[in-house]
Amino acid sequence: MTLWSYQRRRSCAVHLLAAFLLLTRSLCGAETNGPADVDPSSLANVQNRLRELEQSQQSLIEQNRQLSSRIKSLSGQNSQYTNGHRQETALVPPAPSSDPHTDEMRNLSSPAPETQVPANIFAPSFDTSDEFPLERQPSWTNSGTSSTAFVTSFDRGFVIRPTNSEETPFELKINGQNQIRYTGFEREDPTWTDSAGVTSPVNNMSNFQIPRGRLIFSGYTFRKELLYNLNIDYNTVGNSQINFRAYWLAWRFNRAMTLYAGQSKVPGGREWLLSFVDTQGADRSMATTFFRPSLSQGIWATGEPIEGVFYHVMMSNGFNTLGSTPQQLSSLMAFSGSMWWEPLGEFGRGYSDFECHSELAMRLGTSLTYAPERGPQGGSSVPENADIRLSDGTLITQSGALAPGVTLNAFKIGLTSVDLAFKYRGLSLSGEFYSQDLFELSGSGPLPRSSIHQYGGFAQAGLFVIPQKLEPYVRTSYVTGPNGTGSEYAGGFNWFFLPGKQNLRFTLDAAWLNQCPADQNRTNLQAGQTGILVRSQLQIFF
Secondary structure, three states, rough: OHHHHHHHHHHHHHHHHHHHHHHHHHHHHHHHHOHHHHHHHHHHEEEEEEEEHHHHHHHHHHHHHHHHHHHHHHHHHEEEEOOOOEOOOOOOOOOHHHHHHHHHHHOOOOOHHHHOOHHHHHOOOOOOOOOOOHHHHOOEEEOOOOOOEEEEOOOEEEEEOOOOOOOOEEEEEEEEEEEEEEEEEEEEOOEEOOOOOOOEEEEOEEEEEEEEEEEEEEEEEEEEEEEEEEEEOOOOOOOOOOOEEEEEEEEEEEEEEEEEEEEEOOOHHHHHHHHHHHOOOOOOOOHHHHHHEEEEEEEEEEEEEEEEEEEEEEEEOOOOOOOOOOOOOOOOOOEEEEEEOOOOOOOOOOOOOOOOOOOOOOEEEEEEEEEEOOOOOOOOOOOOOOOEOOOOOOOOOOOOOOOOOOOOOEEEEEEEEEEEEEEEEEEEEEEEEEEEEEEOOOOOOOOOEEEEEEEEEEEEEEEEEEOOOOOEEEEEEEEEOOEEEEEEEEEEEEEEEOOOOEEEEEEEEEEEEEEEOOOEEOOOOOOOOOEEEEEEEEEEEO
16 A cells, blocks of 8 residues: 555545534434524534644645655656666665665655555565675666676677676677588499498588587676586588587686586597687598597596696596487596697697798697497487597498497597697698507407507698688598508688688688598598598688
8 A cells, every 4th residue: 555545545534534423413413402402613613623624635635746746756766877877676676774765755754653654565574685686786788878787899709798797797708600511522433332241322412511500608607717608509411400519617727727517529639629610621631530539528627737738638428429318328437638739839729820920830739538438329410429430431330340240339449649730921731640449349249359450640731822811721631440541632722701810711622532431421521432522611700
């Protein structure tokens, strides 16, 4: 009940009481004394009382009018600026003790103590600021000349950033990555036969694809040290065309260590660990695609403990378990780590010398992975998976791959890689060597061997003939082992559209594939391919 309605009802009640008393007295007088016995002085008294009641009513009406005007004035002040800060309405109404507007409204009604309004008319019976402290914080963004709690800008992504991270500890960055590609493949042989004796067709290709599309949300919350990341993937090359590719929470202790938990890459090689936007060609090499692990859930850490020395270590569910259900996962963990050194100063991003180093830059690194595997591998239709295969392309867990009628159901994998790269005045040279051991093989029947050793690598070179604009490049890679050898010979060019930026790039890439052992849907590589693969691609990221 509002103060105005309370006073109005009281005024009406007073009038009704007065009229009732007058009528009662008149009737009583008529019954006892008759019309001739009415006392003129009593009648005058009643008339005086009625006049006083009318005056009181007029006074109350005037008070109500003033009070209504005052309430409107106070409501208008809610959107004004006080001491340079805009006053905002809290999500939960403030308690009476902390709301000056409520106190003023109470003071306005003080002349009539009996008309005081209970506190719970204007505020709840408890203060929620202790339970929800952020509800009382300002929540507006920059507008006009007002003081702001958050500002929006572009800093390698669209950023919503607080002006005071102590008062409003939250930051959001939004990034986007898109890869649009035309793929054409002309086969040399119409079929290929794997180690299990299975003959499969090799198909020509001519189509447009989106191998990778990403929408990434990242930043910090509650504390600047508490980081988060959500990477949403969309593509046209897998059965699941929209999925959560990577996601994690992290705590940054210092420059030497940041600890993560979530889903991300198992760090099994340098070209794999770097982002796809930084590859020199249209995609990663055939050798990297064959040897690399996938993504997995686990915990990992990164950092730079010594100037120019970096590391990335991880304990995860497995080597290639993306898409596996909890029932398919074993209790055995995979351990992987990568370390690299930049002894001559900052190497820069990617493989191309887009920065055009005036002094020689070098990066030397190594990666080690150990993973015990049991049961089937992760789904091959999952976009990031690259199932473990023999050097001729045969899926290692396929029935008959190692012996007729025998299926491999348990093994251990050890992967080692060494990488080296140089940059100088627009020229770039880089390469990586892989060594893979599959050992302690166990199957549904006897196997002719207990271990398999496979190795390979890639080398590539590029040169900016127009600085930060046009870069021709060449690349070769190979994979070899007991079951055969596959190779790749490629070349192409990169054209960068934006002055001084790598964010918008066109790439034309042509490769001759000979008995390709790798199979991965994002790269357009398929096991058994022999022929010419052409990829033209537009890539944009922010």
